[in-house]
Amino acid sequence: MTEPRDGHRAAVQTMSPGAALEVRGVTAGYGAHTVLRDVSLTVREREVVSLLGHNGAGKSTLLRAVAGVIGVERGDIDFGGMSQIGHGSARVAQDGIALVPQGRGVFPNLTIGENLQLGGGIARRATGREKVSMDFVLDLFPALSSRLHEDAGTLSGGQQQMVAIATALMTSPRLLLLDEPSTGLAPVLVQTMLDQIRSVHQELGIGVLIVEQNIHEALRVSDRAYVLRLGEMVRERPASALLDDPDIWDLF
Template sequence: MLTIKNLKVNYGYVNALKGVDIDIKKGKIVSILGSNGAGKTSLLKAISGLVEDKEGQIIFDEKDITNLSTEKVVSLGISHCPEGRRIFPELTVEENLKIGAYVLRKSKINLNDEFNRVYSFFPKLKERSKQVAGTLSGGEQQMLAIGRALMSKPKLLMLDEPSLGLAPIIVSEIFKIIKDINKEGTTVLLIEQNANQALKISDYSYVLELGQVVTSGISQDLLNDESIKKSYLGA
């Protein structure tokens, strides 16, 4: 579904990505692990068209999307749920979700069907549909951010640190929902500092260090890898 070839991202004199190669197969969950500053968020921003100074090639569904605008990337079927949620706090839950569906405005897709689909994953959002988003709990705001990303009917859902700052019981709920979203047919690219959880729910994983892929493999194999345990799993 997504192939990244020799991707380089620069912020002035800083080389955030230094020739990254990644393949993501349709219907899978792929996780990207790495410490702060490894280049994980830059990778998602490059795919989404949010950084201009980049080299290499990004192929999605056999189309070169390397230099496409963000709106075009979303319309092709990629949705990005950013780190920090970035909801619109002054708008209601329903209004936030409606904004996520803006690329469907010219399609024949029934918007109510998309609301119902999101509410099937996040019943709490339906209960709070008229509530101002800024008054939601942290976990509910994360659910809203993921739900908003789903409203564009993505083929590929990219999640940047969905468990950040959440209580363990909410983290478990979020990861279960991510798995359910994938089972319904959505491919997921997951960036997550909770490496243990990410490896448990993903099919394949890449490890980034200082802008480069240093290892990759089947997630279950990496979960049992002693060097990965030592570096990322607290062993």
């Protein structure tokens, strides 16, 4: 694993030792429509984990529950040893969980710089961890630095996705939740995007939970993987072992 850059060594070392996500027996959905049933999942410190499954399986719903965007009917969600249940999305973000939602996660009428500053605002209200600087983020995504004053809506889909991820990093997360970050990218760019996510993870030493339709590409950059099917967790495997699963094609 690549060593974090000097400016972030301290941030990594002072991260609370239990900064891991534990979802235990979660049942959740939308009003009377229960989507997730008794779902459990763990993202250990500094782990990249894929969450896979067919359309409508409940992947985005699980990320929303973890990020506090929706509540849970039953079960626990712990982060860094603390329950997140009932905290709401603003508090969860301050606690260090950043969600990059499916689709366009940017404000198109704000400039790239203004989008990034919104993430920085969340970090300013957070305590107990070192802040990620804009220089550091722009170093990771150099394509954005010359365009800071341009409206985010003028960028290509792939570049907007970069802005969305960069904004999430500006919140100084300890866990990054990515909902289909490669959507809308040309196939040749999907691998590049996922490689970039893997190197972001290595630079910052944070956990990443990534939902992807590009199964092979996602597994290549992941340590472990889960498969959701009709709202139930049906597999948990080391990423390299999942492709050898004899039922893999049935699962999707």
